[in-house]
Amino acid sequence: MNSAMWHLEQRDMTENELLAKLRVKTDNQDWIDETLASLRSYGYIKSDQDFALHFTERAFFGEFGSGYIIEKLKKKGISESIIHDAISQVKQDKQIDEQTLLIDRVNNYYQSFSMSKEKLFAALQKRGFTYQQVKEAIAQHPKASELQSNLEIKAEKADLEKEVLKYARKGKGLTVIRQELRQRKIDITELDTIVERASREGTIDFYASCLEQLQKKGYDISDYKERNKAYAMLTRKGFSSEEIKFAMSEIENEE
Secondary structure, eight states: OHHHHHHHHHSOOOHHHHHHHHHHHOOOHHHHHHHHHHHHHHTOSOOHHHHHHHHHHHHHHTTOOHHHHHHHHHHTTOOHHHHHHHHHHHHHHHTOOHHHHHHHHHHHHOSSOOSOHHHHHHHHHHTTOOHHHHHHHHHTSTTGGGOOOHHHHHHHHOOHHHHHHHHHHTTOOHHHHHHHHHHTTOOOTTHHHHHHHHHHHTSOOHHHHHHHHHHHHTOOTTSHHHHHHHHHHHHHTTOOHHHHHHHHHHHHHHO
């Protein structure tokens, strides 16, 4: 009994949780049964229904959603039917609307967004709200347009010239480089200017790079099918038709 009272003073427990604690303390089932019976008679242990109702009410007022409540109460050994009944009853009795609850939290807690979109979604979903509920709550926020994804945050920090040179060193042509940068949300307004300057300075040479990629593959371009395969491969890598023709003519001259 002393052990049971100590655990109950620490926090509210379901009968299943307390039973697990007492079984660690003793293997005498008679003592355990007697203790639980006494606690029930004194009203120290809540029924699963009462515990679920109390927990659900506190969770909603703490701005948690149904998902959180279901997860936590399941771990406490409470049946799904009791959990769902508790959620329905509290929602009805306290006039809880989860979407409104979440919108209020988003508007009050986040004056602006200093974290990524992914991190914010994860934080709110961890509180038990669905993806759709989170999406709607964020969409109505006055500064929703300022919320950036991880990709967009990284894109803002990216050095366009360094990124272009990195792709070029990997044997990528301008078409693919442009596509890759767009997919990564990097601003490519100055791309053509940077490429033109780098080409003049000799730090980028797509003609030489195209030739190098063709030489690596060892296609027999005197063969019609092999030539088409080579052309398709170089096109996929982003090289222009002029660059590809140059590379093929160089290979032909070597032969």
